[in-house]
Amino acid sequence: MTGKRSWPLQVLMWIVTALFAVPVLWLLVLAIRPSDITVANPLDFSFVPDLGAFGYVFGPGGPGMNGLVSSLIQSLGATAVALPLATLACYGLTRFEYRGRQVIGAWYLGLMLAPPVVFVIPLFILLARIGVIGTDLAVVIAFQTFALPLAVLLLRGFFEELPVELEEAAMMDGCSRPRVLWSVLLPVVRPGLLVSAIFAFCFCWNNLLFAMPLTGGETVPLTVRALSFFATSGVSWSYIGATAVVSMLVPMLLFFAFRRHIVSGLTFGAVKG
Helix, strand or coil: CHHHHHHHHHHHHHHHHHHHHHHHHHHHHHHHHHHHHHHCCCCCCCCCCCCHHHHHHHHHCHHHHHHHHHHHHHHHHHCCCCCHHHHHHHHHHCCCCCCCHHHHHHHHHHHHHHCCCCHHHHHHHHHEEEEECCCCHHHHHHHHHHHHHHHHHHHHHHHHHHHHHHHHHHHHHCCCHHHHHHHHHHHHHHHHHHHHHHHHHHHHHHCCCCCCHHHHHHCCHHHHHHHEEEEEEEHHHHHHHHHHEEEEEEEEHHHHHHHHHHHHHHCCCCCCC
16 A cells, blocks of 8 residues: 555656756756757757867866866855854854844844845955955855855754753863863764755855856856856857856765765754654
């Protein structure tokens, strides 16, 4: 009886998976199909695969390698800044009673709900005045507008699941609050730290809106590099496909490598004894 009830759900899951896989496969086809065939007949799949687009974009002197390095620097840098700040914020939100605590928690949620475009012009003016426009530092600072709130929203639930008695026992043994946080709490919430870091990294990696006005030259990330293949003389679909495939490949490999840790982190505290 269970098998008969589950097969419609399995069919639905396969349909949803296919719908999500079609755009990815289409970009892969664009990357390996010769440009002349793409322009003449976009639906022609009878072609000999050509990896020349990957060689041009990510080969020696190609524009894609600088973009890949810039994306890694900016995403890793933003994650490295957001995670410690989010840890301290979550500790303060879950371990202390003070006026306005709920307002601060709602403020983090409001930052995630606000459209990112409202932050672009103020950030551009601020970063231009301190002279960091066109550098990786400008993007790392700008990414905190969503990386930090996202990390706080993900980590807060992990800290709330920790019993206060664990911290009180450590303090009775002579540990200070910083030592309790570093030696007692952080090892327990390690799955949450990993999940928050991965999601913050992927959000930064996929961001285009902040990176466009704040970067230039060698600091342009991979997502913005793809736009350079749109020209007045035509669109280089094979180069765009190659750039998009590599852009998607990094988060996909990251989630695949840490899939077990992500599942255990997302289910942390879901089952209570």
